[in-house]
Amino acid sequence: xxxxxxxxxxxxxxxxxxxxxxxxxxxxxxxxxxxxxxxxxxxxxxxxxxxxxxxxxxxxxxxxxxxxxxxxxxxxxxxxxxxxxxxxxxxxxxxxxxxxxxxxxxxxxxxxxxxxxxxxxxxxxxxxxxxxxxxxxxxxxxxxxxxxxxxxxxxxxxxxxxxxxxxxxxxxxxxxxxxxxxxxxxxxxxxxxxx
Numbered sequence: 001x002x003x004x005x006x007x008x009x010x011x012x013x014x015x016x017x018x019x020x021x022x023x024x025x026x027x028x029x030x031x032x033x034x035x036x037x038x039x040x041x042x043x044x045x046x047x048x049x050x051x052x053x054x055x056x057x058x059x060x061x062x063x064x065x066x067x068x069x070x071x072x073x074x075x076x077x078x079x080x081x082x083x084x085x086x087x088x089x090x091x092x093x094x095x096x097x098x099x100x101x102x103x104x105x106x107x108x109x110x111x112x113x114x115x116x117x118x119x120x121x122x123x124x125x126x127x128x129x130x131x132x133x134x135x136x137x138x139x140x141x142x143x144x145x146x147x148x149x150x151x152x153x154x155x156x157x158x159x160x161x162x163x164x165x166x167x168x169x170x171x172x173x174x175x176x177x178x179x180x181x182x183x184x185x186x187x188x189x190x191x192x193x194x195x
Contacts, residue, residue, distance in 0.1 A: 061142075061180040063187045066135035072192045075136035078129050079185055086122055093118050116154045122147045135188055142181035149177070 093114060100106035126144045131137050 059176050060183045063184055064138065069133050071132035072188070075131045075133045076189055076192060078131060079139065082125055082129060085125060089118065089121055112158060119147055119151045119154060123151065139181050139184050142177045146177035
């Protein structure tokens with residue numbers, strides 16, 4: 001099997017239907033925070049090609065190898081529950097935003113606060129996971145780092161006068177942490193199922 005087919009299969013696993021809503025919200029949040037002028041993003045240096053930025057954002061960390069433990073199934077189940085709850089919350093947020101918009105009750109402030117609350121909810125759910133394995137804590141850390149950076153972006157955006165993130169080259173969060181976490185979790189599930 002050639003490398004592009006392997007990468008395609010891995011990408012399809014990462015973007016499974018359970019995570020699609022969560023990914024959609026993540027992309028919405030990231031897009032909402034992205035600056036409009038690419039030259040600002042690089043602090044005056046030459047702007048990056050948009051496709052190059054996307055490729056960099058999709059890069060994942062190499063899969064780490066962890067020893068199997070009797071608690072693997074426990075931690076995997078906790079991640080499945082986390083993802084399901086996150087997806088449900090994301091769908092509820094989407095519905096709420098659409099409803100408010102159709103009623104004419106969606107201001108920029110409300111939109112910002114609801115999306116920021118969603119980020120905080122993701123962080124709190126991750127904190128509450130009672131993980132027992134090193135691999136589980138590694139994956140938790142990757143997810144947490146992604147959402148913590150999203151929170152930072154939203155806080156900076158709110159503090160800016162024009163609604164854009166200042167010094168975005170330092171604070172703009174790519175998707176690599178979340179994709180790395182998804183890839184590690186899928187690898188863990190596949191190796192645990194075989195054990």
